[in-house]
Amino acid sequence: MRAILTDICEGRGRPGDIELLERICHTMQDVSLCALGRTAPNPVLTTIRFFRDEYEAHIERKECPAGVCPDLTRFTINAEACTGCGMCSRVCPANAISGEVKTAHVIDPDKCIACGSCREACRFDAVETMRRMPA
Template structure:
């Protein structure tokens, strides 16, 4: 089920990665085009996307469709074309704002503790494998972004919903 917690750029990347592994590699447009699309989508998901990447993905998609010799190559770009058509704003958020609206792409999210909601119970501090959380008992805790590995253990351990994804 897809909802507002599903990143459509990540979904496109997932499908392209799968299709790359299924490609026979006989025709250049499919073999190289799908590989390059995967690289671009990885960059977008990692916050390294550039403004021209959306147009590049679209033009590459049509070149792959036109130049492929089989049905797989002819339909491989469809997940990218569909997500760009219906969820362009998500691509733009990843590229322009360096933000994943769904909070899925690890390089584009950050965990934050809402001071008003944090009771200082220490559950998140104990759960964090990177020791990125500090704070005194019964005082609001803080997350050190430089140490945070974005695993989500802190958020899962917080019974007060004091930890959010931004």
């Protein structure tokens, strides 16, 4: 299950993965001898149940709607919304953001590790996410 989920999060999901996960989960529930084994698949089944459209987006379109899977997400700064306050560059752990005070800042995609810290720090909603195109 972990390998399948990792593949989905990293853009290698394949058609049928959701159904395969469900089969594995139900098999674990049916054959596990202890309660831990029977309940371990619950997080996977629950997320499929409530967020199936997100699984499908990852698998079919290689998109992460929540913008949290680094391999599927690219962070950018909307120059029109950016005030140049510099908060994002101060919190960036990869030193990926540059820009002068009071001018629009820019993210270097080659340095960005898609941690999301800049989006959390920006009070002007200027940090946006977009689909990362396959190399």
